[in-house]
Amino acid sequence: MNSTSTPSAVASIPASGAAPGRRTICAAAVIAVAGIATVTGCSASPHVAAASTATVTASAAAVPASTSPRAATSAPAVPATPVSAPPASAIPALGHLVGVFAHGAGFGQVKPSRIFNGGDPTGLVSSIVWKSWGGASAVGTGTSDYVGSGQTVATGSQEPATVVAFNLGTCDGKLMYRAVEWYFPQHGQAFNASQYENICAGSYVPNS
Numbered sequence: 001m002n003s004t005s006t007p008s009a010v011a012s013i014p015a016s017g018a019a020p021g022r023r024t025i026c027a028a029a030v031i032a033v034a035g036i037a038t039v040t041g042c043s044a045s046p047h048v049a050a051a052s053t054a055t056v057t058a059s060a061a062a063v064p065a066s067t068s069p070r071a072a073t074s075a076p077a078v079p080a081t082p083v084s085a086p087p088a089s090a091i092p093a094l095g096h097l098v099g100v101f102a103h104g105a106g107f108g109q110v111k112p113s114r115i116f117n118g119g120d121p122t123g124l125v126s127s128i129v130w131k132s133w134g135g136a137s138a139v140g141t142g143t144s145d146y147v148g149s150g151q152t153v154a155t156g157s158q159e160p161a162t163v164v165a166f167n168l169g170t171c172d173g174k175l176m177y178r179a180v181e182w183y184f185p186q187h188g189q190a191f192n193a194s195q196y197e198n199i200c201a202g203s204y205v206p207n208s
Helices: 046-062
Strands: 010-012 024-026 029-033 036-040 124-130 138-146 157-171 174-183 196-198 203-205
Touching: 124 157, 138 174
Parallel strands: none
Antiparallel strands: 010 024, 029 036, 124 138, 138 157, 157 174, 174 196, 196 203
């Protein structure tokens, strides 16, 4: 930064044993800018110059290193944005307890491990492990009572069964799988979308 010198008052002080005017002291022009002091003058007495330098040094030391309020302020921590779980209403349930299935089990639940339509043992599937859930259909495997041709329910056997929940949609204002069926692939059976339990209306399709 450019600066303009301030005229200094000059006084002639006679020194002992010396002719008047031979020794002069120039009053120092002190300029303090941002804590840095500059002393200008002419052939000053060593003692006066030292005193002036000490005064300037002390004045510079008294200037704080920083007067900006930002110097002592740290940036606030940014809080982590919590990750929200999807609303429960977006996760479909397996139908609901209604009609001929009103006294069953597992209906109205999400990924039930046990389904019972309230009838005989062939209407029970237990120990279900779902391989998928939430899409157009859900598939799981469990154990149910298999009754072969010429057998009665009493002579059936517990075997692995594949469970399929499908027909995803809204029923009574709730998102659910509105149909479910299970079968035994090891006996040549396959999924048949035209034969199932309507767990929205509470009836069998076809009606039996």
